[in-house]
Amino acid sequence: MTGGARAVQVLIDEAWTAHGEDRYARAADAGGRAVQVAEALDDPGLLVRALVAEAAPLMMLGDNAAALVRYTRVLGLANDPGQADALSGPQTARAIARAYLNWVTCARFLTGIGWRDLFGVLDAADRWVTATGHRDWRCGILLQRAMLHHRLGERDAAVAAGQEALAVYSPDAAGFTLGTYRSQLGDFLRAAGRHDEARPLYQAILDDPDTGSYERKLAHQGLAWCALDSGDPAAARRHAEAGVRLGEPLGDDVLCPALEVLVAACRATSDLEGAWQAATRHLDAAVRVGGHLRPYFAIRGVVDVALDRGDLPAARRLLADLDTHAAALDTTATGTTYTDETTRRHQRLAELDIGAQAP
Numbered sequence: 001m002t003g004g005a006r007a008v009q010v011l012i013d014e015a016w017t018a019h020g021e022d023r024y025a026r027a028a029d030a031g032g033r034a035v036q037v038a039e040a041l042d043d044p045g046l047l048v049r050a051l052v053a054e055a056a057p058l059m060m061l062g063d064n065a066a067a068l069v070r071y072t073r074v075l076g077l078a079n080d081p082g083q084a085d086a087l088s089g090p091q092t093a094r095a096i097a098r099a100y101l102n103w104v105t106c107a108r109f110l111t112g113i114g115w116r117d118l119f120g121v122l123d124a125a126d127r128w129v130t131a132t133g134h135r136d137w138r139c140g141i142l143l144q145r146a147m148l149h150h151r152l153g154e155r156d157a158a159v160a161a162g163q164e165a166l167a168v169y170s171p172d173a174a175g176f177t178l179g180t181y182r183s184q185l186g187d188f189l190r191a192a193g194r195h196d197e198a199r200p201l202y203q204a205i206l207d208d209p210d211t212g213s214y215e216r217k218l219a220h221q222g223l224a225w226c227a228l229d230s231g232d233p234a235a236a237r238r239h240a241e242a243g244v245r246l247g248e249p250l251g252d253d254v255l256c257p258a259l260e261v262l263v264a265a266c267r268a269t270s271d272l273e274g275a276w277q278a279a280t281r282h283l284d285a286a287v288r289v290g291g292h293l294r295p296y297f298a299i300r301g302v303v304d305v306a307l308d309r310g311d312l313p314a315a316r317r318l319l320a321d322l323d324t325h326a327a328a329l330d331t332t333a334t335g336t337t338y339t340d341e342t343t344r345r346h347q348r349l350a351e352l353d354i355g356a357q358a359p
Helices: 005-021 024-039 043-059 064-078 090-108 117-131 135-151 155-167 178-191 195-207 212-227 233-250 252-268 272-289 293-308 313-331 336-355
Strands: none
Touching: 005 024, 005 043, 005 252, 024 043, 043 064, 043 090, 043 233, 064 090, 064 212, 090 135, 090 272, 117 135, 135 178, 135 336, 178 212, 195 212, 212 233, 212 252, 233 252, 252 272, 272 293, 293 313, 293 336, 313 336
């Protein structure tokens, strides 16, 4: 290994160490410097590993567009027959596998790419792991399939794929941690109305001493939703607040879902002031993340709390923005789920308007 290559590897190692410690900004910086040095070297494998080391923390910071550019470049190299020999090492193979998985994750947050079309990317990933002798890495592909089914509202398919993914989980596979497999399957089960089956999966994450802050945040989120489903708003609030505390140092994109369930927990305990504070904080974070998905859920929460409080002007003003995000998401999902949700809030506003005008 040349001196330049060693310098790149040191930066890649630094990036992954910081990523493992949930210091995503520092990881992205080290990964970016690794890419800059690697660009000057004739080593495609090293460049691939550097690009992935930069892209992964960018994705965690919510910059999915920037991460997608880097993952796209990796997959372009991976599918270039002329680069096959240069990309045959085990470290590089893991980086490519991660790029396939995370390309789909990033794309789910960006409009212009239909969610159902992403199954084709996962088909390509399946072919790649088979051709390269890494069929034991299919667990990550299965989990991504489950996430897509979940996003498309296909509850039974999401649960089935999530269960298979966890059953064939390999700690050697690139991509997701065991805690992520557990939390995602918990989410799929809960969405299917099976919160009693979801709860032990979330608890297993908290019981694992090796679980990191991000996975613990996911577990508390899931337990908060389960508590709401089972009619225990006090427990829901405790878990939601724990999720927010864990999510705060990890960046806006990670924090948003924790704030979403905190809003729901505050509403369930009739703490409308707490709900408003959490909802407006959620909106601030979602605006910084950008796109349509995070802002949609944040604005939806603010509208709900505004209607609870009888603040009809605020609800009316925000519903126009919610309509825009809902239309964009339904175009991506090729459905009407988000528009239907928004329509129900317009109806609630109209009913409250009539009530306010009654003598």
